[in-house]
């Protein structure tokens with residue numbers, strides 16, 4: 001009887017381990033999806049994000065501030081406007097409404113934003129710090145009135161050295177070829 005119980009326990013242990021192996025294999029084989037996450041205060045980056053998501057076959061996620069930005073908030077000529085005050089304090093983290101569902105299922109994440117004061121708005125820091133992105137391929141993209149995205153890339157890489165930020169692209173009035181090429185980079 002004792003032998004029988006031991007044999008039963010051993011076979012149970014073997015089948016459990018086989019089962020967990022097969023789950024692991026399933027996880028490894030499961031094709032990781034792509035996410036295009038973006039913040040857009042006045043709609044320009046949103047349009048680009050939608051086109052990119054379509055080209056990449058990606059899911060789309062809007063990074064929404066808990067308190068939306070009004071026109072007065074966005075007035076960069078006013079030193080007291082919300083965006084000026086926030087961007088003057090690089091440690092400030094504007095709160096985000098909602099969250100990304102099933103973040104684990106994404107292997108590549110594009111993060112898009114408008115350039116504010118030559119860099120990424122601090123809500124992008126909130127997004128990065130609230131979502132576990134380690135191990136994922138990350139690409140940045142931005143729209144602007146002319147400034148490029150390289151300062152934002154440099155600053156985000158230096159703030160989050162543990163992340164795999166592969167590159168960045170300024171997508172001001174992008175052609176469909178440009179979008180297609182950028183979408184291919186994440187594959």
Ligand SMILES: Cc1cc2nc3c(=O)[nH]c(=O)nc-3n(C[C@H](O)[C@H](O)[C@H](O)COP(=O)(O)O)c2cc1C
Pocket residue numbers: 039040041042043044045046074075076083084113114115116117118119143144145146147148
């Ligand atoms: C607060 C603020 C700061 C900005 N700073 C810059 C800047 O430094 N360089 C630039 O080229 N454009 C700047 N812009 C313009 C935006 O980057 C540009 O209009 C962008 O396409 C807006 O994107 P959105 O419609 O997705 O918010 C700024 C806009 C705002 C509201």
